[in-house]
Structure formats: structure tokens, C-alpha cells
Amino acid sequence: MVRPIxxxxxxxxxxxxxxxxxxxxxxxxxxxxxxxxxxxNGKEGAAAIVLSGGYEDDDDLGDVIIYTGAGGNNPDTxxxxxxxxxxxRGNAGLxxxxxxxxxxxxxxxxxxxxxxxxxxxxxxxxxxxxxxxxEEKGKSGFKICKFRLxxxxxxxxxxxxxxxxxxxxxxxxxxxxxTVLRIIRDTQITRGxxxxxxxxxxxxxxxxxxxxxxxxxxxxxKPLGKPHNxxxxxxxxxxxxxxxxxxxxxxxxxxxxxxxxxxxxxxxxTLHKKHHINKTNLEYHRKSHGYN
Amino acid sequence: MVRPIxxxxxxxxxxxxxxxxxxxxxxxxxxxxxxxxxxxNGKEGAAAIVLSGGYEDDDDLGDVIIYTGAGGNNPDTxxxxxxxxxxxRGNAGLxxxxxxxxxxxxxxxxxxxxxxxxxxxxxxxxxxxxxxxxEEKGKSGFKICKFRLxxxxxxxxxxxxxxxxxxxxxxxxxxxxxTVLRIIRDTQITRGxxxxxxxxxxxxxxxxxxxxxxxxxxxxxKPLGKPHNxxxxxxxxxxxxxxxxxxxxxxxxxxxxxxxxxxxxxxxxTLHKKHHINKTNLEYHRKSHGYN
Numbered sequence: 001m002v003r004p005i006x007x008x009x010x011x012x013x014x015x016x017x018x019x020x021x022x023x024x025x026x027x028x029x030x031x032x033x034x035x036x037x038x039x040x041n042g043k044e045g046a047a048a049i050v051l052s053g054g055y056e057d058d059d060d061l062g063d064v065i066i067y068t069g070a071g072g073n074n075p076d077t078x079x080x081x082x083x084x085x086x087x088x089r090g091n092a093g094l095x096x097x098x099x100x101x102x103x104x105x106x107x108x109x110x111x112x113x114x115x116x117x118x119x120x121x122x123x124x125x126x127x128x129x130x131x132x133x134x135e136e137k138g139k140s141g142f143k144i145c146k147f148r149l150x151x152x153x154x155x156x157x158x159x160x161x162x163x164x165x166x167x168x169x170x171x172x173x174x175x176x177x178x179t180v181l182r183i184i185r186d187t188q189i190t191r192g193x194x195x196x197x198x199x200x201x202x203x204x205x206x207x208x209x210x211x212x213x214x215x216x217x218x219x220x221x222k223p224l225g226k227p228h229n230x231x232x233x234x235x236x237x238x239x240x241x242x243x244x245x246x247x248x249x250x251x252x253x254x255x256x257x258x259x260x261x262x263x264x265x266x267x268x269x270t271l272h273k274k275h276h277i278n279k280t281n282l283e284y285h286r287k288s289h290g291y292n
Numbered sequence: 293m294v295r296p297i298x299x300x301x302x303x304x305x306x307x308x309x310x311x312x313x314x315x316x317x318x319x320x321x322x323x324x325x326x327x328x329x330x331x332x333n334g335k336e337g338a339a340a341i342v343l344s345g346g347y348e349d350d351d352d353l354g355d356v357i358i359y360t361g362a363g364g365n366n367p368d369t370x371x372x373x374x375x376x377x378x379x380x381r382g383n384a385g386l387x388x389x390x391x392x393x394x395x396x397x398x399x400x401x402x403x404x405x406x407x408x409x410x411x412x413x414x415x416x417x418x419x420x421x422x423x424x425x426x427e428e429k430g431k432s433g434f435k436i437c438k439f440r441l442x443x444x445x446x447x448x449x450x451x452x453x454x455x456x457x458x459x460x461x462x463x464x465x466x467x468x469x470x471t472v473l474r475i476i477r478d479t480q481i482t483r484g485x486x487x488x489x490x491x492x493x494x495x496x497x498x499x500x501x502x503x504x505x506x507x508x509x510x511x512x513x514k515p516l517g518k519p520h521n522x523x524x525x526x527x528x529x530x531x532x533x534x535x536x537x538x539x540x541x542x543x544x545x546x547x548x549x550x551x552x553x554x555x556x557x558x559x560x561x562t563l564h565k566k567h568h569i570n571k572t573n574l575e576y577h578r579k580s581h582g583y584n
Contacts, residue, residue, distance in 0.1 A: 242534030
């Protein structure tokens, strides 16, 4: 029997939790796949990876990890002996986690060559997000699938993506011109709503097609954070394509209680029968953007 | 004569730079507008604001500032006496800075009620980005235009948006589910390319319409950061709508040297005669996503 896949933190396993061996990771579904580095598949996404030094092209910078996908290597030597593919279930899983904003538990093994690795057993490094996926010729000359993972976990003292980015990417000159960011958050709640709509935008009906499937964004109707203090709850979230997300956040359009659109868009919001929207949130959005 | 507007850092004025008075900010164009809080307009954007305690609805959290727009108050008492409008040049300027990703210099005056304010004169707080704009009824009962600004400047030790967000928004429960972020960067280079195309997507020709005008994103062809190490230079940047930006970054389509599209999109990239693209970057993108 295969246990169901579990995403995110699992109670009882804090960052730096030590496992004697990989078998210990199985009862909790922390990592269900004894023999493989990636726990996941192209239908559900990948929930966990183990860095075990099996690949010669990995690069572990701590809070940023360049990870080589699965397949094509000799398990004894770690050498690539043939091309990797995106159809490999682990690689397909990591690509889906990127598109759907699913967090990945990262575990470092003693055989993984990195100053962050334990001397024996395995340690849990925390939650990471997959922010990039691409292919290249590895050191071996074979095609390998690669991923960039960035720490996105609980410990706010650890360098978050922005820090790493600012340090690595931007010289003084560029930073002096001011690098402005737009940030899209994916939470358990937004992921649920996006799935309910099969990643189709509630305004235009279109999904954004990616190589792993479909992409959409969760938009909070009443924004999170001060001073709005909207909730991250399903009655405050819409599934939108990125273009309509930008327009909604900026008030180019808003939504009446009967779900008709107002502003520069016409039409009506699609609503799934299992999705209840709190109308006070719609009213808040209308008032915030001058639709009264 | 009005001096031209200047965005970003200005040489010679570090963070915490102290100005005796507002007149001192004028020769360098640090803030050109003696009498107003906002230096800018709806055509160019806003480049600087002074917090002077003139508005009763401001809220200064340090690296996050809730700022009240211009107009409608009695300059002697700071009390609102009529509605503010989005047509006001300063408010229109801040809204445009949000949509175009322009950085705003923030200056705190001695009369601004905040623990960060100087006891006399004015101090420079650094570059901020405008991340939200909305309207509400102020304490006075009149309509006010409000903005959320987040620090985006040089000092990487200062709390960056992500830190603030994670601390303020996410309880343990939510953070345990893993909040994954997608981040869009705006640099001086991407701003230039977007302007060249008048914010029209080089793939679909459409701008995303906002209340202040138009929105587009700068997409790096060869990605920034390890291990790609692409450059933030105009020959490596495209102007795309958010939907096509997501698809391009994920390799749903790529671009041949003759600018025809490959992958799940057909057609041809629009290229402005002043925009030179480095073809080795296009080749890098094709190879990264399996188009050979």
C-alpha cells in the first residue's frame, strides 16, 4: 500500500530533525520513496527530495540549491550514463510543484558533498520552493534536468530568496537604480482553490499552459496584511490568470454581489458550486477601488 | 525651469542623509517640489515623497509605510476637509510608479509622528516600492487615496518585504503549509524596455490595462542568478504580459533566431527597431527548454 503524498511541514519533524536512515522517513510519509531521490509524480507534484550526492551536477548553496533531476545515472558511481527525461516521474513531479506553487521538503544525506550535510544519517533542511526548471548538458555530456530550489520555510532568520537574490545578482549599480518586486504568494488555501477550478481563470476561463500542465494564481479579494487584514481563506480567494490577477489587484475591474464584472471588463465571474465567496470581501474590493 | 525627474538613488545621498530643510533637496532633484509631499505626476510617475505628518491617516512601520495621498487637507491643521482624487498629480504619480515598478525615495520630516523621524530637519529613509493603492474613508469621513510602500533599497540587512510579510501575515499554521513565492523584478533595464514597447507584449501585442495606464513585465531571456548567470541588459530582456512571461519562463514556448515562436505558441516576436536581442541568449533559452 502506498501512503498518500503529504505536502508541507509534518508535525513532529522540525528543521534539523535527524533521521538515522531513509526507512525512518517512511511511516510519517516524510519521504515515501526508499530508493529514489524525489518523492512525487507528474500528477500530484513532488513533496520531498533527498540530496544524497548521487549526482555530479548538484550545487548546494544552503538556502539555494541547484538540484539535478532523476534518472540516467549509475547508482553505484553517480555518473550519468544516459539522458534524463522530463517524463521521469520525479522530474515531472518537481516541475508540477513549480507550476502549482507546492512546497518541497529537502533532506540532506551524509553522502551529499556539502558543508550542510550531517556526518551520518540524514537531516531535514526545511521547505523549499521550486523556482526554475531547465535542461542542460551535464558534465558527462548527457542531458540532465535541473531545478533551482529556494528556502521558503518557517525560519525567518534564514536567508529568504530576496536576500540571496539581492546579494548574488545585483551589484551596487543595479541596486542603486532600485529593484522593485511583485510577489505572488501560494498558500495551502490558494492551491486548493486553483485546483478546484482546474487552473482556469474565473474571469476569462483560460488556463496558462506550461510544460507540466496548467498555471494559475490565487488572488486575495480583500488583501492580506496591514491595513486591509484580509484572511487567507477560500471565501477570500479567486483563481485568476496572471493578467487578470494584475488587473484585479489594481482595481481595473471589480465584482458585484451578483458576480457581474464592473470597470473595464464586462461579463460575469465563473463560480464553482463548491466555492463560497464572502460578499463583504467583494464589497471591500469595490470600495477600495472606487466602485460604489 | 523645472528640473527633470530622477528615479532611484542619487549619488552623494546615502540612506540616513540629513537635510536641514526642503530647499536643500532641490538642486540635486532629490525632491523637486517644495510645497508638496509627492514629487511626480501621472505621466512620469512619482520619484520621491516627504512624510511630514500632514495627514492623520499615515502609518509608519519603518520598512512598510501606509501613506496617504495628496489633496483635500487643510495644510495648517492636517485635517481632511474634502475628498482626495486619483486625478491629483501626486496620487496619479504614485499609482504609475506602482504599475511601472518605479522606486520612490522616502524622506521623513521632523514633524512626522514616528520613532523613525529626526528631531529637526529631514532624513532620507531609502528606496521604497509602491505595492498597493486603494481608497477608503479616512478618519475625517472624506475619501482618501492610500498607498502601501515597502523598502526595496540598498541595505540588505533591513527587513525586506518578505520578512515583513512572513512575520505579519502568516501564523505558524499557514507558514507550515509552505508559502511559495513567485517574484517579478523591475530594474532600470527592464523599465526601459517596457517603455520602448509602450507596455505592449512582444508576443500578443496587448498591454494589461490598469487604472493608471498600462502594465507589462520585463522577462530575462537567459535568467539572472546561478547557474545561468544571464545579464540584466537590454539585449537579454523582453517586454511581456504576465501570462506570456509565465509561459516563457517555463519554456512553454521559445524563440528562434528569426524571431518565430516555437512550442505551444505560433507567430513571431515583435521587435522594436531600437531593441537589439543577443541571439546567444535566445539559443540558451531554447536549449534550456528542450528546443534544439
